[in-house]
Amino acid sequence: MSSANGAKDNYTAKLRIKSIVLFVVMILLTIICLLPIYILIINATRASADVTSGVSLIPGNYLAKNFDTLFNHPMFVNFKPLIGFRNSAIIAGCATVLSVFFSALTAYGLVVYDFKLRGAAYTFILAVMMVPMQVTSVGFLQFMLKLDLGDSYIPLIVPTIAAPAIVFFMRQYLKSSFPLDIVEAARIDGCGEFRTFLTIAIPMMKPAIAVQAIFAFVANWNNFYQPSMILVSRKQNQLTIPMMVSMITSNDKVNDYGAKYAAIGLSIVPIVVVYLVLSKFIVEGVALGGVKE
Numbered sequence: 082m083s084s085a086n087g088a089k090d091n092y093t094a095k096l097r098i099k100s101i102v103l104f105v106v107m108i109l110l111t112i113i114c115l116l117p118i119y120i121l122i123i124n125a126t127r128a129s130a131d132v133t134s135g136v137s138l139i140p141g142n143y144l145a146k147n148f149d150t151l152f153n154h155p156m157f158v159n160f161k162p163l164i165g166f167r168n169s170a171i172i173a174g175c176a177t178v179l180s181v182f183f184s185a186l187t188a189y190g191l192v193v194y195d196f197k198l199r200g201a202a203y204t205f206i207l208a209v210m211m212v213p214m215q216v217t218s219v220g221f222l223q224f225m226l227k228l229d230l231g232d233s234y235i236p237l238i239v240p241t242i243a244a245p246a247i248v249f250f251m252r253q254y255l256k257s258s259f260p261l262d263i264v265e266a267a268r269i270d271g272c273g274e275f276r277t278f279l280t281i282a283i284p285m286m287k288p289a290i291a292v293q294a295i296f297a298f299v300a301n302w303n304n305f306y307q308p309s310m311i312l313v314s315r316k317q318n319q320l321t322i323p324m325m326v327s328m329i330t331s332n333d334k335v336n337d338y339g340a341k342y343a344a345i346g347l348s349i350v351p352i353v354v355v356y357l358v359l360s361k362f363i364v365e366g367v368a369l370g371g372v373k374e
Contacts, residue, residue, distance in 0.1 A: 118349075119138070120136060121342060121345060121346055123138060123140055123141070124338070125147060125339065125343040126141040126142065126143060126144040126339075127143055127342075128143045128146075131143075147337070147339040147342070147343040148340075148343055151343050154337070154340070157332075157335070159317060159320070159328050159329075160325050160328070161317065162325070162347055164320065165321055165322035168320060172234055174298070175234075176238050176297065176301040177297040180241040181244075181290055181293050181297055183242045184248045184251050185283065185286055186278060187206075187251075189251075189278055191248075192252060193261060193264055206245045207245065210245035210246050218306075221236075222310055222311070231314075232314050232316070247293045247296075250289065250292075254286065254289040255286070264277055291359050294359065295360070298355055302323075302351065304323065309324055309327075323348065325344075325348075329341055330345070
């Protein structure tokens with residue numbers, strides 16, 4: 082009896098030590114992730130000379146002055162955050178809706194329908210996922226210019242329908258948590274195929290859709306490469322917020338680092354808000370979508 086109690090105490094002690102170690106590791110990882118954002122916010126409140134003197138964890142009192150410089154200095158005339166927010170919101174919002182909806186539809190087709198080329202189609206989607214945008218960017222730009230779609234948001238929105246990474250995640254989610262019997266029941270009741278997807282599959286996929294919407298929105302909001310390639314005329318009313326921030330940070334004629342950090346901090350506010358609003362779905366969506374087949 083005493084040996085059994087001793088073994089139980091031993092196991093409890095090991096479990097407690099393991100929990101403490103994991104807790105410490107999680108705290109360290111959290112600090113590593115949040116420290117750059119914290120330093121960014123701190124630098125936005127400091128004077129330019131203080132920023133160049135070294136890293137500090139104590140806020141300064143130059144935040145108002147930095148924003149005044151950012152909005153009123155003649156060298157920062159191209160920085161119009163409201164215009165940038167509007168343009169980025171149009172691109173990121175439309176691209177997120179299209180990529181998530183059509184990726185969910187594609188994943189639904191790969192899981193629900195049994196056809197000969199289903200495995201080959203899924204393999205092709207995975208192969209496309211491994212091709213970086215930079216490899217096809219020259220041909221893509223030439224094609225868009227031939228279609229007279231330069232200086233247009235269409236090439237930044239419509240191609241996002243093809244999102245293989247989102248299809249992969251959605252398929253994993255459906256394979257792990259979507260009962261195919263419910264589709265058969267809907268067919269017996271006379272429900273059409275597309276209506277079944279809209280009224281049954283979409284509500285059941287809400288956690289996965291929310292997670293992928295966060296990732297897609299953040300990726301499209303932060304996208305600098307494609308807009309800078311397509312929006313060749315650099316008209317101010319077309320610039321996205323990353324393009325405006327790039328103009329600020331690359332301007333070597335004004336070395337006001339406090340104002341530059343303020344611009345960067347201002348640009349990430351919308352994605353932080355979106356992330357906080359939808360973050361409750363992340364754990365559930367990742368846990369269900371990450372189940373192995």
